Amino acid sequence: MSEKIKILKVRCPRCGTRTEWQGNPHRPFCSEKCRLVDLGRWASEEYRVPGEKVETEEEDQD
DSSP states (O other): OOOOOOOOEEEOTTTOOEEESTTOTTTTSSSHHHHHHHHHHHHTTSSOOOOOOOOOOOOOOO
């Protein structure tokens, strides 16, 4: 009997393209482009993790 191997596919969180999980160096993204676009959005603060606002102490500049 031949065994069926199920290939796990996931949706890219940026563009929604279905891509294989195994062997994908960019997972959970479908490509390097989607991975870098997502990283850029974090860097430009388009994404934020919810939480309480934290006040920072500013140093005296006298």
